Amino acid sequence: MATRLLPKAMAKKFVRVLRPQHPTHQYLKKVFQHIRALLAVEPSRQPKRLPELLTDTELIALYETIWQARPLTPLVMLKLLLFTGIRNAELVRLRLTDVDLQTCQMRIAQGKGRKDRYVLFPTSFRGELAQYMERQQAQGARYLFRVNLDL
Numbered sequence: 736m737a738t739r740l741l742p743k744a745m746a747k748k749f750v751r752v753l754r755p756q757h758p759t760h761q762y763l764k765k766v767f768q769h770i771r772a773l774l775a776v777e778p779s780r781q782p783k784r785l786p787e788l789l790t791d792t793e794l795i796a797l798y799e800t801i802w803q804a805r806p807l808t809p810l811v812m813l814k815l816l817l818f819t820g821i822r823n824a825e826l827v828r829l830r831l832t833d834v835d836l837q838t839c840q841m842r843i844a845q846g847k848g849r850k851d852r853y854v855l856f857p858t859s860f861r862g863e864l865a866q867y868m869e870r871q872q873a874q875g876a877r878y879l880f881r882v883n884l885d886l
Contacts, residue, residue: 811867812880819854822847829879831872836865 740748756762771777789797801809815826825843833842839861840853856864871879 807867807870808880811864814860814863815856818856818860821854827878827880830877831868831879834864834868834879836861836868 753763753766758766798813801813812826815821816823819841821841821843825846828844829841833844835841839858840855843852843854846852868879871881874881
């Protein structure tokens with residue numbers, strides 16, 4: 736079996752052959768698609784694993800720990816995550832103006848797939864969220880949750 740050329744050396748050989756063609760990205764994509772087919776090379780796929788979830792006991796213990804410590808910000812964050820199912824990245828980008836307490840909904844701007852959407856939260860959570868938002872507004876915050884850089 737012959738030894739393989741280093742990828743960079745092989746790339747230089749391809750460049751010598753392809754440069755006179757003045758290839759575009761799409762052209763190169765098609766060329767390499769045909770090369771893969773002719774060589775019968777299939778991409779190796781990593782098996783997808785399901786995320787490990789907390790057990791009911793662990794989730795209850797986590798929630799009780801946060802509830803007993805009474806830090807308001809993590810408690811509101813946790814409730815919003817549980818009530819709405821929004822992603823962590825979406826949660827930290829929420830602005831105070833994105834929350835509509837009258838209709839109990841939040842505007843998620845540029846979420847996954849760069850799409851905007853609205854999510855609902857329970858009316859039973861409206862009062863607690865309103866108090867938290869008032870506290871944030873009094874501190875001059877624009878976002879619902881500020882990042883503490885002093886950690």
